[in-house]
Amino acid sequence: MRLTELSARGFRNLAPDPVFFGSGITLISGENAQGKSNLLEAVATVCGQRSFRRARPEEMAADGESFALAAGLTWGARQERLGVSWARGVGRRFTLWGKPASFREASALAPAVFFAPEHRDLIVGSPALRRRFLDRLALHCRPAAGEDLARYERALASRNALLARGEGAKAAGEELEAWTEEVVCSGWEVRRHRQEALSRWKEIFQELADQAGPEYGSVCAVYQMEESTPEELRQSLKRLAPIERRRGHTLRGPNRDDLVWSRNGRPLAGQASAGEIHRIVGLVKFAEWHTVAAMKEEIPLLAIDEFDAGLSPGWVEALISTLPAAETVLLTSAAEPGRHAPWVGHILEIRSGRAVARPRAVNL
Helix, strand or coil: CEEEEEEEECECCCCCCCEECCCEEEEEECCCCCCHHHHHHHHHHHCCCCCCCCCCHHHHECCCCEEEEEEEEEECCEEEEEEEEEECCCEEEEEECCEEECHHHHHHHCCEEEECHHHHHHHHCCHHHHHHHHHHHHHHHCCCHHHHHHHHHHHHHHHHHHHCCCCHHHHCHHHHHHHHHHHHHHHHHHHHHHHHHHHHHHHHHHHHHHHHCHHHHCEEEEEECCCCCHHHHHHHHHHHHHHHHHHCCCCCCHHHCEEEEEECCEECCCCCCHHHHHHHHHHHHHHHHHHHHHHCCCCCEEEECCCCCCCCHHHHHHHHHCCCCCCEEEEEECCCHHHHHHHCCEEEEEECCEEEECCHHHHC
């Protein structure tokens, strides 16, 4: 898949003028706070993904009320026009050539992988981002996993609503038991999807890590869950029900799982330098890209925000050398474009939300 064009209306500080992208690597250059990350966030949003900055839609809307995005996509001679709009009280809506489309259609049409500074939380942050990473992998590897995930989220929300009633939940014992069973059944399917997707991803990650050097080849990621069978989960929930009523939420299940990182048997976060974490997360995201590419008919887009921030020239060159062969690779940088001229095919310079093409020849 190649991204050829993006138009924005009411999205952060982006100007309404269409932005045109070349094939291969495009460098999006500009000083801080000019709109580089906003442009990548807009691309992620139109591709059916959540903001990699974890922003809510009203935060992405310039007026807090609405925005609209449209993207031109090509696959050889085939062309598509994908759009997304959001309005307060209406929510998010996708279109294909102006006709209503589902979220699943949009995300399948425009597979994409994003790598941003915020993704360092995959290693050092809370488990929530790691669970989201696993679920996104599962959706890429098996779209039907989305139905099981939605089913689990509904069951978990309903069970938590009952538990939030505290002692009142005892009077609704049969209903709580029914939602507990639904959490167990759907939750175990979610875990199965996560484990299958992680298995595919780990093969690729290990190959990339081995190529990066022994200090990366010894990095290990293990899916951690408290129970090993559905029956164990069922018994855990029954045993913990009195405590859950007091706390008002479910204490076991996929909502509590984690992806645990280590190197040579020791927790990774406590021993890896900032540069190493950046490189490891890069390997994580590149392995995600290769996993998606292996499962999809379309080659996914790759976008990296602030790809060279805090990195030495040697680290930047190592990162560039591991970039996969995507038809569209978007890199943002606050550095002078000439620094990266040998590696990029196209340069966009962004100022006050307006992106214009910069002739590459000036950097030779």
